Amino acid sequence: MNERIFRTLEFQKIIERLTSKAETTVGKDLSQKLEPSTNMDEVLQLQNETDEAMHIQRLDKTIPLGGIFDIRASLKRSVIGGVLSTNECMDVASTIYGGRRVKDFISKLEEAFPILKELVEHISPLRDLERHIKSCIDDHGHVMDSASQKLRGIRSSIRTNESRVREKLDSYTKTKSSMLSDAIITIRNDRYVLPVKQEYRGAIGGIVHDQSASGQTLFMEPKAVVDLNNQLQEAIMNEKQEIDRILRELSAHIANEEAFLQENVRVLGKIDFMFARAKLGQSMKAAKPNMNNNGIIKMQQARHPLIDINEVVANDIEIGESYTSIVITGPNTGGKTVTLKMIGLCTLMAQSGLQIPALDGCELAVFKHVFADIGDEQSIEQNLSTFSSHMTNIVDILQHVDDQTLVLFDELGAGTDPQEGAALAMAILDEVIARNARVIATTHYPELKAYGYNREHVVNASVEFDVQTLQPTYRLLLGVPGRSNAFEISRRIGLSNHVIEQAQGHVGVDSKSVENMIASLEKSQINTEKDYAKAHELLQEATDLHHDLQRAWAEFEEKREGLYERAEEKADKAIKQAREEAEMIVSEIRNMRTEAEWKEHEWIEARKMLDSAKPNLTTKEKQQPKEKKGKKELRSGDEIKLLTINQKGTVLEKVNDKEYLVQVGIMKVKVDRNDLQFIGKQNQTIEKPLTTIKGSNYHVKTELDLRGERFEDALLRLEKYIDDALLAGYPKVSIIHGKGTGALRKGVLEFVKKHPRISDARPGEAGEGGSSVTIINLK
CATH class of the missing domain: 1.10.1420 (MutS, DNA mismatch repair protein; Chain A, domain 3)
Incomplete structure (x- = not known):
């Protein structure tokens, strides 16, 4: 890389924009010295640095880089015994504080930023030095009385x-x-x-x-x-002497910490430089390029970095795989030179660690050399014509071309006899292509339109021209050579038809065939692009519709299963209530029995008949719902099916994110989560004895503790407990629900209002647990 290529591709303008994004003097200095690297590892490191800073920018977080100064000159003077001024001392203190703020900012970021977090580890806090300086000098740079x-x-x-x-x-x-x-x-x-x-x-x-x-x-x-x-x-002289002594003491203290301060400045400058690159990329709506050493360039919707984003025309560029050379033809002011500069400039930016203005997924190569012969560089002083100037430059390029080179030729062979110029252009292209370099060339010569068809690794391209508006569209068409639009333009300007027809008669049959072929190719490519865009739009609509249908079907299945479950729960609840009422009637009759008592075994038989009266609510096995993506986390006690042996079992515990310990029959085995299908929660309801042989006392407590329960589970437990308490003949019971958010207490009160066997309820008194307990009176 040399200054000439930077000047030709206007790389210095990128440097100027980058420098304006830096906030510190050190960051601006690093920005002005930026140069493309030819080392792959170094380029990847630079790109990763920029990407980390860009990620923080996307999180809408602003790194605090204020109050950081370039104190390197002051540090050098302090080391050799110089006395720093009050402002220089305050700059040192401000830089120490600024470095600590940057370190705290990066350290507190939750996401992983390995490069930045490693960098800030090298920032030393130096709190003692900062306190010493600020205890002697105020914010206005005056030495305080307290010094x-x-x-x-x-x-x-x-x-x-x-x-x-x-x-x-x-x-x-x-x-x-x-x-x-x-x-x-x-x-x-x-x-x-x-x-x-x-x-x-x-x-x-x-x-x-x-x-x-x-x-x-x-x-x-x-x-x-x-x-x-x-x-x-x-007294004033004594004051000056004392201030000088204080500053000399501060300067010595600063000199003692010189190595740490130099490292702080270096790290802070590099961080500012990283964020300047990120800010430049953000302003260009740029993307991180994937770098390679194979000479492959692939960019979708790439834009020239120096043209206003609202005016520039984006183009797709691809070279390095199927072909290594592109020959672009087309009219003047059609955008050929802009395309050349855009490719060269994006390459230099990528090798400098800058992101490029293109869509995500773009790919660029790391070249050892980038050469460009662009523009008219004739020299009166050296007595060189335009052609001589171009050839001098091309001779220099040919001396260095190899397979790690990108070469950009603008108007190759121009400035001399057309036939000789075209022949020379083809010979130069053959030489560069033979050395396996990546070449992009523009030309006016019609002979070069067929060049791409006769060479294995060459493809034609052109810049589109709208004959209707007589304006270039600046769109690049790969695979289609440019054609002359002289006759169409002349006709639209107003040249008479007989003159145009006479001119067309002078054109050879071969030239007409080539122009017609090019016109057909242009039309076909434009129609193909339109059809592709339409097909892509239809495919996207179909994909969205498919996803919507899948989601709707899953919701329908879930809703249907929920309805089944609620219907069965309702039926089961009704049967359970009828059974309990029957039990109460039997119990009352039993208490009223006379001398003509029934035998105990007759009561037992009656109860068995009552138990057997419960119908089967479903006659077929309930279909297991399909597990959703992102497998359901299993809990201890869940019923599962082991798919590998088609056996049911129970989850004992979770081993890790992928394995569970399950019980299948008498075996305990560790099983991968993908081999387990969730069936349902284990039914933990345990039937309690209905009554004792004598009396009707249930084995239940007079209080129920619902703290820590899920809302739905708590209400189910409450309903079962009230039934048990009624059967046990309790006149009142205590429900412990705690205070918390109050949701569980409200749920208990709503349940009390609806239950027919509860007369009233009240909050507990001071000795009963206060508002965290509800006392229920049963009928």
């Missing part, structure tokens, strides 16, 4: 002496105002003086330090304040 006890005393003395001098001079302004040009106190040569009229010089007496331009006013220090002024000046 030392001696300085405090000196400044107290200065204020006292100033007060005495002013007090003495004030007496002159009051008693001898007629002798003064103005009743004010001023300063000349760092001493307090009075403006005395020339004629009263002797009356006042003292030292003359200055006079007005007219000579009518003398600035005099009266004898009475000379000694006081001398004392004041002595």
Whole structure:
């Protein structure tokens, strides 16, 4: 890479834009020195750095880079014994604080940013040095009284002496105002003086330090304040000496930390440089390119980086796989040169760690050399014509071309006889292609339109021209050579038809056939692109419709299964309620029995008959719902089917994210999650004995603790418990639901209102648990 290629492709303008994005002097310095790298590992590192900074930009987070200065020169002076100024010391303190803010910002980011987080590990906090500086110098760069006890005393003395001098001079302004040009106190040569009229010089007496331009006013220090002024000046000199000592001490402290401060500045500058590259990419709506060493360039909707994003025409570029050379033909001002510069400039940017203005997934190569022969570089001083200038440049290019080279030729062979120029252009292209370089060339010569058809690794291309508007569209058409539009343009401008027909008669049959073939190719390609866009749109619509149908069907299946479950639960609840009511009737009859008692075995038989009266709600095995994507997490006690052996079992515990310990029969085995199908939660309802042989007391407590339960599970437990308490004959029970959000307490009260066997309910009193308990009275 050399300065000439940077100048030709306007790489310096990219550098200027990048520099404007940097916030610190160090970052701007690094931006101005940016150059493309030819080392693959280095390019990948630069791209990864830019991508990390771009990721933070996309998160809408702003890194705090304010208050960071380039203190490297000050550090060098401090090391060799120089005394830094107050502003230089404050810059050091500000940079220390700024570095700590950057480190905290990066460290607190939740996502993984390995490059940035490794960089900030090298930033030293240096809190002691920062505190030392700020305890001596204020934000305005003044050394504070608190910097030392001696300085405090000196400044107290200065204020006292100033007060005495002013007090003495004030007496002159009051008693001898007629002798003064103005009743004010001023300063000349760092001493307090009075403006005395020339004629009263002797009356006042003292030292003359200055006079007005007219000579009518003398600035005099009266004898009475000379000694006081001398004392004041002595105190001021002592103050300067003490400030110099304090700054020398601070400078020595800074020199001791020079290595850490240099590293802080280096890291902060690099971070700023990374974010400057990210900001430039964001302003261009750029994407991270995938880099390769194979000379492959693939860019979709690539744009020239220096043209306004609202005006530039995006194009697709591909070279390096099926073909290694592109020959672009077409009219002047059609965009051929812009396309060449765009490809070269994007290549330099990618090798510099910058993202490029193209769609995601773009791919660029790392070239050892990038050459360009673009523009008219004739030199009057060197007596070189346009053709000679181009050939001088091309000769230099041919000396360095190899398989790691990208070559850009603009108007190859122009500036000489058309036939000789075309022949020379084909010979140059043959030579460069033979060396396996990547070549993109533009030309006007019609002979080169057939060049791509006769070479194995060459493809034709052209820039589109709209004959209707007589304007170029700047779209690049790969695979289609450009054609002359002279006759169509002349006709639309107004040239008579007989002149155009006469001109067409002079054109050879072969030329007409080639032009007709090119026109047909252009039309076919345009129609193909339109059909492709339409087909892609239809495919997207069909895909969206397919997803919608899948989602609707899944929702329907889920809803149907839910309806089945709710119907069975409702039926089961009704049967359960009827059974309990029957049990209560039987129990009451049993309590009222006389001497003609039934035998106990008859009661047992009756109860068995009641149990057997429960019907089967479903006669077929319930279809298991398909597990959704992202397998359901299984819990201990869940019923599952082991698909590999088609056996049911129970989950015992979760081993890790992929394996579970399950019980199948008498075996306990570890099974992969993909081999398990969830069936349902294990039914943990345990039938309690209906009654004892004598009496009707249930084995249930007089309180129910629902704390920690899910809302639905808690209400189910509450319903079962109230049934048990009624059967046990309890007059009242306590429901412990806790305070929490209050949702469970509200659910309990709603349940109480709806239950026919509950007379009323109230919150617990202080001795009963307060508002975290509800007392229920049963009928």
